[in-house]
Amino acid sequence: MTVRPVLTRTDTVPDHEGDSVRYADGPQVQCDIRVEAAPARVWELVTDIELPARLSPELQHVEWIGNAAGAAVGSMFVGYNHNRLLGAWQTVSHIVEFQEERVFGWVVVSPDGRFGDPEPDPEKPLATWRFELEPDEAGATLLRHSVVIGPARSGLSLAIDSMPEREEEVVAFRMDVLRANMDATLEGIKQLAEEPAPEPR
Incomplete structure (x- = not known):
């Protein structure tokens, strides 16, 4: 029997009236x-930069650039993206x-x-992404995926x-799209990580 995972989410896009989030707030x-x-198995998957392209509807292809031979602080990779709006x-x-x-x-x-910023600046990115892994006593892993938008301009x-008068709606819509894509990525990682190892021949 397959047990569906329980997904929990937190975000700064409010789901009640009275609050709003603008781009400058870093949604x-x-x-x-x-x-x-x-x-160790989950880490192997999250640090494979090509894996999200297999799981995300937006990210099409990823490749290392510069002298990068793998994931490490300072390594860089280029991502090729596509969606129907941009x-x-x-x-x-x-x-x-x-x-x-x-x-x-x-x-x-x-x-x-x-998107309007003439020079790319890693100190002021258009987004910051993160995976965090937390082991538990049962030998499983809590995997957390997060993104912060801004401060640089983006799509x-x-x-x-x-439509500046609808900024809060535009931000909320984009956050919903990102959340769905991130859920799909986490589901894909879970499925791959939990696959039984192939039996030796």
Whole structure:
């Protein structure tokens, strides 16, 4: 019997009236899932930069750039993205956190100034992404995936520019899309991590 995982989420997009989140507030989404696998196996998957392209509807392809031979602080990779609203675009990611079997984090910049920032600046990224792993006493792993948007301009900024009076709605819609994509990524990682090892021949 397959037991569906329980997903818990927290985010800064309010689900009640009276509050609002604007781009300048740094909207964020966080999703968690329990994976019935040791942290070493989960870590192997989350640090495989090509894996999200297999699981996300937006990210199409990823490759290392510069002298990077694998995940480490300072390594960079380029991502090729596509959705129906923005079309195709590229990003460059800089790994800024790398704690073995605990934390994997990277910041994203736009290499071509498409969204209005003329020079990419890792100190002011268009998004900051993070995986956190927490082992439990039963040998499983709590996997947390999070993103913070801004402060640099992004594709979301272009949508806000076109209808500034609806900024809160535009931000909330984008956060919902990101949440769905992140859930899909976590589900995919869980499935792969929990697959039984192939029997030796």
